[in-house]
Amino acid sequence: MHSITTALENLMRQLSQEMPAAPGIRVFDVPFPLNDAFDALSWLANQSIWPQFYWQQRNGDEEAAVLGAVATFRSLDLAQQFLRLHAHHADLRIWGLNAFEPQRGNLVLPRLEWRRCGGSATLRLHLYSEHSLREDAADAVRFLSSLVGIKSLPALHLTLTDEKHSPDKTGWMNLIQLATRTIAQEQLDKVVLARATDLQFSRPVNAASVMASSRRLNLNCYHFFMAFSADSAFLGSSPERLWRRRDTALRTEALAGTVANHPDDHRAWQLGEWLMKDDKNQRENMLVVEDICQRLQNCTHTLDVLPPQVLRLRKVQHLRRCIWTALNQPDDALCLHQLQPTAAxxxxxxxxxxxxxxQNEPFEREWYAGSAGYLSLQQSEFCVSLRSAKITTNIVRLYAGAGIVRGSDPEQEWQEINNKAAGLRTLLQMEV
Structure with a gap:
């Protein structure tokens, strides 16, 4: 018998107890032995319940799959208010996305939460009602009864029928020239500009299959996936942490400055060495460091900026400087609004x-360059939602951006966004 079947039966037994016809919140946890080949993403994507949210920490130690919602929040501020009202459940986690404009979010306290940390896992069921826990328990029984088993995700065999960049290459060249002129006039120090690429296929694209392929190949990344309905999802594999908080201990980072990767290790090392010494890329990274430190200085203790590193990914390499500090008090809404959107x-x-x-980008960023993760009173962690895609039936919108500073070359920046978009684009079985 699969671990998921046993765990769900255990939850059903716990729901058989009498519940009060009164408002409140209840949490039921059952152990989930990792003794079979359970894939949380495949299980999640086989359900006909939404929203669905999947998240994996970039070192692979933490992974979660959440299904359904007993409470939904349109901003992280509202989610934090809810958690503080229920402080007696200090380990409640609310999961989801923050948009590029951080006052907008799509976050949920899920009905069902599978969570793995290291080599142990738990399946958690939430009951929550402003009127009657007894009624919500009956809803939860119906919810559990509707769940289905695991089937393998379908392979990605896609035929491209149309492709459109926004902006196109000519528009990109003009946009970068406008940006560099604005920077030369000292109105801006840096601006990050992005391109959206709509790829149309001959049949619907299975978003979970794209996520599974990206998770397998794009290492050293956070992986996030949110399905809003049967034919609408946002997903990605991002190298960048926005923040991680453990009580008041805070870790964030500046990830800015890019060069191509190479399959040959020695050539990749040479490219990384060039990145460490290149003035334009170092300047771009330090602008982000200085901006983060300035934003955090009044709400934290001493800020420690670690030495630069080269982060090697599948298609590109980045400059990264980690920043460690402690908050004056734990406050995820403060972290979000101080850090997002970062200068990166x-x-x-x-x-x-x-x-x-x-004023100048020809598309709406929506969830792109926002953040994905979770918050609780005890801890929180969000990644920047980069290397991402919006999937709507048979159309995949890929996003990629580049930091424009004094001396940026439009042709080189076009190549950079091609390299960044390739992390997901090559999974769709096309040439870069």
Missing amino acids: VAGIPRELARQFIQ
């Missing part, structure tokens, strides 16, 4: 860069 995805000064993006 928007620019400096932040408000002027956001205005430039809003």
